[in-house]
Amino acid sequence: MGENYSPDTDVRKNVMMTESKRMDQNTLGSYRIQPNPRISVTFNRENIQYSGGDQLRSHYIVEGIESQSISAVERSVVWYTEGKGEEDLGVVFFERIQLDRRRDGTQASSTSLIADHLTGALATDLPHSPLSYEGIIVKIRWCVRIRIFFRSGRDFVSEHIFFLGSVPVVRLPAKIEK
């Protein structure tokens, strides 16, 4: 697509969320400081590069939390836009696991809550569009989102970017005829 439309892999960074800083955690009834959650996600492809129609399989671990403090976990595979315009969002996979109900034996799930960490896995077929895109005023990102809901009402969300397709990064040419 010409020299101005060449792939630029440097721009893409793996943003695995393995570290975590202190998280504010308050409750309305009892103000308690929760321990820091650490969420790490692994993908079934090392280079986190997928094509339309591929199956994405992902495994996540949430660590450093008190098991009693979590009320629900939502995991989703979404795309969203970034840039100058308002954000548009599309969801291709969504699952909510109500952990407090699960303890009562009313809901089974693929999430495991053991002592001070929580693990889970998800799998979904990716669509053919939209592809990941790094434009000038419009950008399209794909990610796995893990959202933890605490009993206090607070939530914590962690995004783990991957790439659908291999559209090169757009670089504005020096001159454009108008």
Next chain:
Amino acid sequence: MRLPTFFSKKRGNRRTGLPVWGSLGEGIYHTVLLMAGLIIGVLMLAGVAVPEWRINNQFIEVDGRLIGKGLARHTLRDVFGGAKYSWRPALLVQYEVEGENVESWNTVHSSETSETRAFALHELDDWELGGQLRCWYDPADIKTVVLKQGYSWWLWLLALLLPGALVAFGITGLLQSLQSWGRSEERQAVQFGRIFETLGSPPPETVGFPTIPACDNLVNSPGTMLRFRLPTESPEAWSLIGTGLFSGLWNVVVILLAVNVGFDIAGGRANLWLLGLLAPFTIVGLASVALFFRQLFLITAIGPTHVEISGHPLHPGNQYQVLLSQAGSVSFRKLELFLELEEQATFRQGTDVRTERQVVWQSLIRRWNNVEPLPGTPFEAEVQLQLPSKAMHSFSTTHNTVSWRLVLRGVPERWPALVRVFPVVVFPAESVSTYGGKL
């Protein structure tokens, strides 16, 4: 112990927050609006609607006699101590209620008062002392009497417009707050997105290709030489429509103003302010008409442009034949056909909604210099279009768009530059099209 954080924090790709507070704040805000709308609505109904309804449905009709008349003055004082007066005819009516003679001044609505004393006096002349008249009295208070029935619909409309808007805004906002209460944006997109999907089925060509715009309108016109003729999205046409609309509306205002001024002059009154306004308004109106006809002339003089293409939608890495046909008798110093990728983003800036467009990639397909048309024959050229193998597909969502287009740019000998745009839709590479076959 720490106080709750009412806002969300974002660190890198992690966010934490208390979304319930946001929903609660929005809910309270919209509840206040809803309550304000309801209170204002009730006050308006009590002040305007109910009294009028009672006059028309509960007041009892009776024959009466006019035994006195005068002017009633209403004084309205502003905060600076100034006073504003309005007048209305005040009529003393005598009528009989269950054998009892009642005398009472008539009640009128505030909308029936006049700011001009002379006008109220003129109205008063229409009433003859001692004359018989029909009146309606309030059975709950027989001293309350009116001489006119009917509804003032415009007052109802005005009275209900503001509370109606507040109530609608409040209810919509409350529903949105309830929708987002305790739900993440992903959950909302899944739950409420499905509702919208059931309301309207998406166009068939987007099945399996979310966010790729429909291209029905781009493939429903067969070409004369190649498979499809592309519709044009000429900015000149939009400019012509815009100029025409502006010119039409502006000149309607000028005509109304001129008629008003004409009546004033015929009646022996000349309003200098109106006369002063009329002159610049007329100049702008005439200029807009001239601009409209100039643009119309340019478009018709240069002639239409047709573009045909051998396949559609387009796929990265594929080659297509493109036929360009430029009609008209105008000579061009330069004609250029481009393939362009344009991004479009819609965003809010304050209370405005703005749209920004940017051409982010451009490729010259072909340039023709010194194009001289033959009489009665359009300029025609067939060129080959090669789409980049890693081209982004067309993308269209509510606020963001990535679109491909063929653009013809021309520099005529004596006319302003010409730009004509022909949108095309690009599908992702290595995908299966609804129009058949693996691409």
